[in-house]
Amino acid sequence: MERTPLTRHLTAVLLALGIATAGLATTAAGAHAAGPNPPAAPTPEAIDTYLADLHQASGVPGLSAVVTHDDQVVHAAGYGHDANGSPVTADTPMRIASVTKSFTATAVLILAEDGRIDLDGRVTDQLPELRMVDPRVDEITVRQLLDQTSGLADTSVDVADLAEATSRTDYVARLHDDTLATDPGTTYAYCNVNFDVAARLVEVASGQSFGDFLAERVFGPLGMSGSATRDDVVRPADGYTSLFGWWIPREEPRWFDDTGSAGVITTAADMGRWLIDQTGHGPALVSPAGLEAMHTPSGVGDYGLGWHTEDDGTRWHSGFVMTYRAVEWIDPATGYGIAVLTNGTGLTDVTRTALDGLIALTRGEDPEPAAGTRPLDLGLAAALLGSGALGVVGVRRAPRWATRRVGRARWATGLRLVWLALPALVLVLLPALATFLTGGRTFPWPSLLYLGLPAVLMLLVAALAGLAVLGSRLRALLRRPVGSAA
Template identity: 30%
Template structure:
């Protein structure tokens, strides 16, 4: 074989053939994926394609890492799909587990109502009748009824019992009862709606006392098993459920960042881990007035009771009720979010589970609102402002803050000369204005409590709005440095 023939053989067999094979493999893979996507889209019934498009567009705009949705009528699941990846980088499907947070309250309410229908609990009897150990440093507490706890009108609130800020969380529902012994009520029982998770810790303990079963065991036996909810479980704390679910996400400057959920006692109020495939069965139970595949878990009247609310609020027993009799509830964690809704007139149930949590700039409810609008033949409106735009604004504010700080230091000498002859109160007042961001940062927990009536720890505030807190921290620090530097220079010139 001559040199030219050897070279031709080398190119063909050693270089070109492997390249051609790799190219074929790549093209085949791309075509397969493309065909799979087209086939998946084609499999979606025509009436649900707008929902699919809406969800994908809204996810992309807001950088949502993953979600799962199921839509049901009373007979079957009519739409179900997973989007994105979970914390272990696996594709999300209908059996992917999510922490469902406060969607758990409706399960607790259902358990109480089952015991009501069994003749073991009277909704309008004082809780103390069933839990003699329930005592508070307030005589009014002896009259709080079971219904008032379920309606969140017990008189308890985060202001008097700030459970979200406790470093030492309760270890059991009994611990919650014990911790309330030195607490006074925020308002008269039945008078004011205050959303407060320990109301449902107490209800979980009530279920345990009356049924003589552990709360998790009761749910498994009387709700999960009859509904064939094989991927659903109840947990005491966020530390416990994190063994069952992949890490969720917070948002830092619009980007999803995996992190662990802060420790929090959640039994009865927010302790369930579930899937959209399981929660589809849960919603069908309600659409069938308390019955699922021939098994009755609650009477039709019992379901009506759960959807009844007092005159002073729209909160029933574990559900919010709107004027059109639609019922819904959100579930909020720092790394997970959940939404469920039943459209009463149209006969649809919707559940959407997210693997990212509460954030100042994320509007998870817009997903539910858009989907429900499409189902009721309305436009799925989306806000012009989205997560990316808000985060871009915060980043811009940070850059402007840093630029202004540099200018302040560059012009420091001129400022000192200009203010040397001015009265001290003028200088002090200007310094006070510069220190306002520091004061605002220090008072953030208090201000949030005044606005929301919820008490949050600094950790939870940061996880809820990292970019805002970072910006405020930079503004406060820069202004403090300017004030200190100006004060030192003014004093030096005065001494000179």
């Protein structure tokens, strides 16, 4: 079949969509083991130069980072500004999203070592309010919540309904009509519900709100004075989303406080204290055995208790919400720890890029040169403008196109029309496509309109252009003289 200009453009749209939605996935920074001779330690100046260059190249409004080694902070600093124009520093609070899961796991381990939670006991024995229509819920252990092998998955629960919860009690109650995707303990599936249920268990076992427990047993002992789980206690810097390279201040959607999956607000300086503790050099919130358990994979997947694990011994976790990204990483063998926070989200993840570069520096290697996203931004903007232009041209030329169809086979004409509806179909299926590309994570439309706004707008224009041309061509075909039908 002959490829029309609009068909060629559709191919470009789909390619760009693949790049954009793939950027929504949460991935780890690749790493390789260091050689037998220890590398030269990175200097604060080298780290600062790299981060300053990356901030400038990426264009992200605010970026903060910390590098620790054993019990020392090697470098902690901030770059850029918030929506009010205030400079971002190592003490600027930001949401760290799913990095919160490591803190939730620590809270559970503390209570387990206090004898108030049975890590390998059934959740429903310790949290009777947890009920589901699936009887297998009674088989889930607390450990399986933390290593995400409980059987809970985004595909088996009503994520949109849970997002409407007004409290953690309400959140757990809304699970009553949901099911499990698999038998507990058989499959790893990343699902926020695991940690929000675990946070409710912390409340029941401790008699405190989840945020208060973290403040007393985690933040306080570590000296994390700039950390909390509620923005009325610690207000994070205002966040941004990127639109074709322009950073737009946007409010973070509201949800109930103290979420165990994504609620922590903290600073790069405080994350330094956390990383020192997680490499075994802090005040020891949990025993060495507890720390080892957190960093050990389940055997079903490569996830420990609130930490992803790698074959080279490194541990990490990343996170994103609508206008913030964060990542943490530790190497217990070398004692290094890294955390990167930003108050801007776009189609690329600058925290991941920063982590890769900082890991290289800790290993005596040269990081990849800092690169921006301008080519991608320009490409998406050009695709959007091109879609609109092709739509205008297609509508104006519809009568001439219909005239050329005289004598052509109906099936050929039909194929030329069906292709025009494809961008609209992709747009409608975009949440499902994002779920497929990210291995089962749920991305409702509000998330896509923050994280992938340029791609969504590009697809919207392509869809409208395609449908406009389709309608014009059908109308032109129907207006042809009766004797000229193909």
